[in-house]
Amino acid sequence: MLRQVWSHPSFPAGVLAVLALVFALSVNPGLLSTGSMIGWSTSQLGLWTAVLGQTLALMGRGIDLSVGAGVSLVNVAAIALFEAGWPLGGTIAAMLILGLLIGAANGVLIGWLRLNPLLATFATSFVLLGLALQIRSAPGGMAPMAAVMFMNGATWGIPNAMLVFVLVLLLWGLVARSAFWLRLRATGADPVRAWNSGLPTAGIKVMSYVMAGVFTALSGLFVTFCVGAGDPLFAQPYTLLTIAGAVIGGVSLAGGTGSGYGAVLGAVFVGLTSDIALGIGVSPFWQQLIVGCVLLAGLAVVVRSGRWLKAKSDRAVIRPTAEAGESAA
């Protein structure tokens, strides 16, 4: 049982996230106050949600470079609808549909037209960014006050943003327990053999991007309600942060292995590094450099230790049966 914990692909990311959290608390003990927790979780909620979409794309041996632009587009489009007088529910529904459309566009390009995922989503990212800049070229606008107040509030001392993320994780739980997830893992791990086994691999890839679009839409909506305004460039860094987070969380760029929970832990770690850099008060000019170095170190630790732990676990699985076989002979 214990082996299943330490050999899990997300285990190193969990350790890193806990270490980073402990370190963050030691430099800034005030972080545990409800106020700080609200600040932290509202600034990270969008990233934590977006990384789940990236995980879906990576799992099918794809990648999504349009995450940042997609989240930004949803953000400014939602604000535009609010300004046009749309109600909250209608706007949320419209944004979920927008997310599905973004995902479907990526999915069709990659699954059916068989374009390279890296280049296809790189191109769509500019289309989405262009649309976002058309809607709003500079930060501004206003989300409904009640929703913004709720997102930035707390219930029994727990930030509402964290409670909302629990719901997101429950939604992910359905994805991870679905029949589709097993077929997506197979397709990502070995597309040719998956097709030979009778799986509709093209359709599965399309579906993975469509589902990723839902998480992009949710991320965009969360950004809207956490920040309260629209900004076409706010979520741009999400693209690479979600990839870094997912990989640190044990999701393989070659597809087929990893989990959404690991990816979230990786994203937590990635998000904490910049908070810590801020917390220890280094000059902003050094911040990027330090964050980059910590990310590199995290990546190296996770990849190396992950391989080592997997090999150790595999040996442990094989050895007992080999010995049992010998004594039986």
Added chain:
Amino acid sequence: MTLVLQGISRDFGPVRALDDVSLAIGPGECRALYGGNGSGKSTMAKIASGILAAGAGRVLVDDRALARTSPAEARALGVGITFQELSLIGELTSGENLVLAKVPRRFGFLLDRGRADAMAHAALDRVGLARLRDRRIELLQTGEKYLVELAKALQSRPRYLIIDELTAAMHASEVEVFAGLLAEHLAGGGGALFVSHRLPELRRFCNTISVLRNGKLAFEGALADVSDDDLVEWAGGGHRDERPESQAPRAGEIRVSATGLRPLPAAPPIDLAFRAGEITGIGGLPDQGQKHIQRLLAGLQVPDEGERVTLSGTALALGDSAAVAAQGVSFVSGDRDEMVFARRSIRENMQAPFVAMKGRPMPDDAAILAALDRLNTRHAGIDRPIGGLSGGNQQKILVARCLLLNPQVIVAEDCTKGIDVASRNDVHHLLRELAHAQGAAVIVTSSDDQELAGLCDRVLVLDGGQVIAELSRAERTLDAQAIVSAYMKQGKAA
């Protein structure tokens, strides 16, 4: 009620792999599809199961046409296939692999774990591997993987089963399991197409046979009516019975001297020596340390403590495959996945080892063509990707490049795995020439004891990482029976 393949043709680039081939399989019939490497056997199997599109002709399953190139549709029509190169996903468990095509669901979208496990248990129980259903495929033994592949093909309850070289990598006990399941399938009114080039197995399992030769149907009929010699001739192999050449090898100096080897981690260390001009075989039951020795000599395995190997007195740079290759050790494996650059040209594949040998000139096209000619390799120009050739022809090219390298030592790991008799003879001939004429030390393993006995000058039989017998052609102690009884005796004593 038959599976009919009608007038099937298929081209790969300029090579015509199949030319107007027809065959039919009825209920209770097991038809053998026999032929040499590159004769179109596997292509035919893949067209029948919806993996490849036919250039011309059609596939009818119980009078319903296979309309699209889709394994899922072939499966739905009632055709199951086992792949020579497996269709199992290594990262998934055997249980997950078995339910992939038809995942049991709850509420329409959730994976029903209970039913999935029950399905996997039921399917794997038929091949006696239910206990391994939670183990990832990549952790299974080769024979176990092929049994899981069989369970997977049977799982959709196909009326027609296409079996492509399934038994080649199986142990005898595993072949028995297969034989039982095949008999059950046929007794239940199913049909089967058994693709193989091993005559004893064809005779055992099949009642009818279709022989392919260069993509054309050379013979079709009842298997009982024809002799093995006829079949070999129709398949184009000609009558090329191999006779061990009696020419006494030159008693060369000790070329490779290995000390402190630990082929199995728990066993005490051993010393081995290999002579120039001699073909030494390493035999025994599977996984007794053969792989460790060969991989160590080829620089592909990091040495354990105390392991030392010298090549003509100079220490080999163990663990550094490029340096070892540059010192004159060539490695050939029967596992083409790890040997060929499938998408690169034949020329580049021939030249690949020279990259590691700084200062050695690259062989030019004339040299490459000359080496290929000596192996009767069928190819459509050395600019074509090697992946377009049949497995046997790819294998011959890997061995042919040793001719150009002129190495001190050749390490050949089951290098005739899955290739037909004629190609196998070509490879043997070449290895003999490299050893006896060019004076290389050749170190081979094989999953076939008959092959070791026919090819080698000397065979070391390993058991538990120890040499338990040394058989020599010069001393007339070497034959297949001697190899088998050496390791079988050991097995009984334990």
